[in-house]
Amino acid sequence: MIFSEWNGAYYNAVAGILKAAADHPVTKEEMRRIIDEQAFSESILSIEPSLSGGKWQLLKEDGTAAVRYPPTMPLTLLMKRWLKSISLDPRIRLFDFHVSGLEEIPPLFTKDDIYIFDQYADGDPYEDPLYTENFHRILEAVRNHSPLSLEVMNRRNNRTRMNVMPEYLEYSEKDDKFRLFTSGCRYGSVVNLSRIISCRPFHGDCSGYRQRPPATSGKRVVIELLDERNTLERVMLHFAHFEKEAERIDEKHYRVTIRYSRDDETEMVIRILSFGPFIRVTEPAGFVNLIKKRLRMQKSCELQ
């Protein structure tokens, strides 16, 4: 059962408070700090008075715990079944995964139970030992904030070497690819992991070209849509993962402002084209021109 109180934020906060109270008498301030860290903004209104006032009989009057040991809870069967399922995923070999006691546990789902029908076919090679070895080294370097020297196959299929400070890994489910975001290299800050031929620790200085990873929401596009053939729902779901704002113009028309990364402009253009005549870009003029350019090129194809 997913929706149960023992998985909830309130129980986690109470466990945090009892852990402290098993060690020393807790004050109201300490309780509030723990609640603030582990539960919701309005949880303070109920957890602290319920514990202090004795409604939840877990603290003695002096602020020490009625329990004798710091609280712990075994994993539920559902948690173990989910862990078993991810242990069967080919991507698990990218990670150090040490979980005991799953041998006899049936999985919650297997690869036969799910089918991702629109994922790109050229995903990263998770079965390739070279790829997994590189992945482990990179993740270790991200964890330790240690510079790396990467040998990479560039877009022109030439080998190139770059020394970088790895910042974090980004995964796209649509592309089924990992990208490494880096700083410290003049040749760019994002590297597809599948293009990395080798990587090793770098002992030099990577601070010369320190830069922040590219802003994800540097640009915006405004579209107006006509809610026919269920377009409103399709658009709102399709662009749901962006920061966006929607407003109704009239009964059938809506205006949506979407913020996106400048690196993804081409992708944004074709995603908007996929909606055909049911959405129209109104701003900015530069984006409108990108659409017009494609339409003019299409017209020149003289599709009969």
Add this chain to the structure above:
Amino acid sequence: MREFYVYGFRSREEFTQKSARSYDDEHRRIGSWLGDYMEFRQTSEGKNVFLSIDSRLLCHNPLYQAWKAKSFTAGDVTLHFLIFDILHVPENALSLNEITDEIDIRLRDVKNPKTYDSSTVRKKLNEYVKAGLLCTEKQGRALLYSRAPMTELDCADALDFFTETAPCGVIGSFLLDKTGVHDEHFAFKHHYITQALDSDILCMLFDAVREKRMIAVKTINNRKEETETGWIVPLRIFISVQSGRQYLMAYVPEIKKTGSFRLDYILSVRCGNVCEAFDEYRELLDRMQKHLWGVSTQGARGRIEHVEFTVRYGDGEEYIPLRLEREKRCGRVERLDAHTSRFSADVYDAGEMVPWIRTFICRIESICFSDKKLEEQFKQDIESMYRLYGVDGGDAK
């Protein structure tokens, strides 16, 4: 929550047509869970509240919070921590009476201690046994309870990753809550987060699929007007990583057809008997998948529709045939010459392919659908786009 996140243009007045109280309750609840992402806008129709989240900036899905807010009684929370304190190691195996006595001992020093009767404690213990948190063993006539063995969990990076990418990722989020604070090293692009809201339905469907059971599903139609209940055989979950939608593919005995059910339209699931023909229906779905572009099985009993189109590309545009190859799904790609490729597919519902084909606008040289009405519609839509942007020489709308 979905209304606030996915749409976000409805004012309180529109919600209040149903119930002012439910709007205010929902607003307050979401504000408490997701206050950092809530935004407001004043319009002529009233105040709009919406959730604006760029999921690429998040390490974890904030909508998982919805599953961490189950209400409980004072007795629930008190007994929970006392029981696991009494059974603090798996070696402690105690009977119901012993546990009840230990509860009384621990409550001796609290203000106005309550007494919990055996039946209340037994109910709670059985709940935990069912969830796998406690084990039982018979000793003579007594039933002894002990905690399930503790699981070593050393995999924070794997949990960070699969919590966002595996089905029912909210379970990983529960596990992460127990592992404590750690540095996070992953971000996620093209990451749809609303699936989190269907986690319980998905979990029940997986249970039914694993046990090969029939289920009674109650669904609502897309206009949220009518509900329907029927018995089906759940076969597989289809996931779209380009729209965030999840579907159940199931065999419907009543109409002898395999069809799709959107998970966010499923209101409830009730498990029934084991379906003897499960393997047969799943093999049928395996065969059908060769002709499925998405999830539509429309036409599966009749003829299969043929679609083909050619695209042109210039020197230095080698990424176009590569795009066709990686996005072709059940289709085929042929290189006709150095600058032209042909894509073709035989599918149950060619209409599902239209949005994808439109992404090649600017280079489509020819297109042919066996469904001539659909072909005409496709071409008319392109003409409409020319007019919409003033590309045919006229003014843009």
